[in-house]
Amino acid sequence: MTDGELISVRGLTKRFGDLTAVDGISFGVKKGEVFAFLGPNGAGKSTTIKMLITLLAPTSGGATIDGLDLVRSSSEVRRRIGYVPQLISVDGTLTAYENLMLMARLYDIPSRECASRAREVLAFLELEDHAGALVRTFSGGMIRRLEIGQAIVHRPHALFLDEPTSGLDPVARQTVWQHILELRKSYGTTIFFSTHQMEEADAMSDRVAIMNTGHLAVIGTPQELKARTGKADASLEEAFIFITGTDFKEGGSFRDVRSSRRAERRRG
Amino acid sequence: MSTRYVSQVLKKSLVLAGMEIRKLLHDPTELVTRAIQPILWLGIFGEALSRVRAIPTGGFTYMQFITPGILTQSVVFIAIFYGLNIIWERDMGLLQKLLVSPTPRLALVLGKMGSAGVRGLAQAVIVFLFALVLGVPLILTPGTITAVICIVMLGAGFFTGLSMIIASIVKTRERFMGIGQVITLPLFFASSAIYPITIMPPWLQAVAYLNPLSYMVDGLRSLLVTGSTAQLPFDVAVLVAVTCLISVISAFMYPKVAV
Numbered sequence: 001m002t003d004g005e006l007i008s009v010r011g012l013t014k015r016f017g018d019l020t021a022v023d024g025i026s027f028g029v030k031k032g033e034v035f036a037f038l039g040p041n042g043a044g045k046s047t048t049i050k051m052l053i054t055l056l057a058p059t060s061g062g063a064t065i066d067g068l069d070l071v072r073s074s075s076e077v078r079r080r081i082g083y084v085p086q087l088i089s090v091d092g093t094l095t096a097y098e099n100l101m102l103m104a105r106l107y108d109i110p111s112r113e114c115a116s117r118a119r120e121v122l123a124f125l126e127l128e129d130h131a132g133a134l135v136r137t138f139s140g141g142m143i144r145r146l147e148i149g150q151a152i153v154h155r156p157h158a159l160f161l162d163e164p165t166s167g168l169d170p171v172a173r174q175t176v177w178q179h180i181l182e183l184r185k186s187y188g189t190t191i192f193f194s195t196h197q198m199e200e201a202d203a204m205s206d207r208v209a210i211m212n213t214g215h216l217a218v219i220g221t222p223q224e225l226k227a228r229t230g231k232a233d234a235s236l237e238e239a240f241i242f243i244t245g246t247d248f249k250e251g252g253s254f255r256d257v258r259s260s261r262r263a264e265r266r267r268g
Numbered sequence: 269m270s271t272r273y274v275s276q277v278l279k280k281s282l283v284l285a286g287m288e289i290r291k292l293l294h295d296p297t298e299l300v301t302r303a304i305q306p307i308l309w310l311g312i313f314g315e316a317l318s319r320v321r322a323i324p325t326g327g328f329t330y331m332q333f334i335t336p337g338i339l340t341q342s343v344v345f346i347a348i349f350y351g352l353n354i355i356w357e358r359d360m361g362l363l364q365k366l367l368v369s370p371t372p373r374l375a376l377v378l379g380k381m382g383s384a385g386v387r388g389l390a391q392a393v394i395v396f397l398f399a400l401v402l403g404v405p406l407i408l409t410p411g412t413i414t415a416v417i418c419i420v421m422l423g424a425g426f427f428t429g430l431s432m433i434i435a436s437i438v439k440t441r442e443r444f445m446g447i448g449q450v451i452t453l454p455l456f457f458a459s460s461a462i463y464p465i466t467i468m469p470p471w472l473q474a475v476a477y478l479n480p481l482s483y484m485v486d487g488l489r490s491l492l493v494t495g496s497t498a499q500l501p502f503d504v505a506v507l508v509a510v511t512c513l514i515s516v517i518s519a520f521m522y523p524k525v526a527v
Contacts, residue, residue: 150365
């Protein structure tokens with residue numbers, strides 16, 4: 001582990017039969033960094049995230065979070081990370097407060113602290129007025145905030161967000177980001193997020209990694225990557241095309257498309 | 269297995285089952301709609317077949333005979349379709365979030381089993397009340413009620429586990445519904461729920477003896493109707509064994525539905 005690195009990925013590989021979804025990637029994410037993870041559908045982004053959050057075992061290579069090996073110390077890793085899936089991960093038939101209490105208990109927060117922790121998270125996300133309301137009455141942006149809340153009740157060192165703003169309107173997008181950045185400021189949480197939007201990555205992240213066909217195509221700060229094109233006003237997308245000499249390869253399975261569209265429809 | 273693992277499993281199963289019960293309290297309409305089917309079976313099927321008097325029921329009325337059978341059926345039907353729930357949670361993102369939390373896989377399974385069990389107990393209350401309305405004599409003492417609760421929880425647990433295994437194999441709601449429909453009625457008919465095993469053709473008897481549903485019916489019937497509980501320890505032992513087995517298989521297969 002390099003100094004100051006929270007997440008260290010070394011030669012991470014995942015094969016499904018003949019298909020190599022992730023092909024020996026290595027990179028590090030520093031403590032307190034906001035790290036954007038980009039790439040077209042089918043580039044290996046989701047597979048990489050699934051391995052980092054311990055849902056999928058790597059075929060070879062590995063990674064450590066806080067110096068703990070993903071596979072050997074998976075349960076310790078789980079206590080140190082939070083995960084916000086792209087799809088809706090709160091229970092609409094429970095209230096906001098109950099959703100948070102559920103996670104507080106599952107993360108073994110001492111029972112006398114659970115309620116105060118849930119209240120603290122509700123206040124942090126400005127949802128305290130809706131604590132007792134069933135979540136199915138919430139707007140898309142409120143749901144997203146509550147989902148982030150569920151993932152931070154145990155104060156994780158790293159928060160993984162899978163396309164945190166997909167399907168949200170611009171206003172909700174802004175409030176969600178405001179809270180994510182506030183989280184880093186208040187608690188020093190390392191933020192690792194995937195996105196399809198180059199502009200979002202450019203505006204919000206300290207560093208960007210772009211995956212393409214299972215490889216890590218580019219990694220660096222948005223400024224560095226843009227400077228490499230030699231143009232003063234280059235966008236991140238132009239930088240990517242300049243550096244790799246390719247356009248994004250179109251990919252993704254029917255299931256990916258179906259599930260991401262479904263998620264967007266539900267969020268309205 | 270360390271003590272820490274066991275206490276984690278117990279604690280988290282209760283947390284998960286507790287949340288499921290809260291959901292039920294937020295919206296109890298499910299309990300009302302579920303009550304309709306057992307009431308129809310008892311009130312129409314039971315009353316009609318009572319007039320035939322062709323089924324040997326060992327000296328008890330046909331209504332007495334089928335009440336435990338109908339209770340079993342309604343508990344099993346709830347449990348068998350519980351797997352839909354995990355497919356639903358997968359299609360959302362809830363399942364992934366639970367799997368990423370430090371919750372033992374076995375607790376995720378036992379939590380679901382527990383909540384199906386609680387729904388099963390609600391069915392038991394409805395069946396008992398309706399049986400009382402129809403004037404069906406049942407042995408209801410604190411002892412038999414406690415034993416009935418245990419058997420209902422075990423039976424609900426087994427069939428919930430089975431349905432979670434099916435869900436992790438078929439993975440989509442559509443296919444799950446198809447399979448659920450295909451297996452529930454044969455399970456019901458190939459058991460002692462609405463007629464004794466002795467009147468079945470030999471091949472079906474063999475199936476009935478392999479069907480855990482028969483042991484659930486048998487246990488409930490001995491407690492509520494006949495009062496001769498010599499077979500009861502065996503029935504309970506079978507249910508405990510198959511439920512433990514299916515919990516472990518299910519805890520192993522359930523996470524596969526997520527990836």
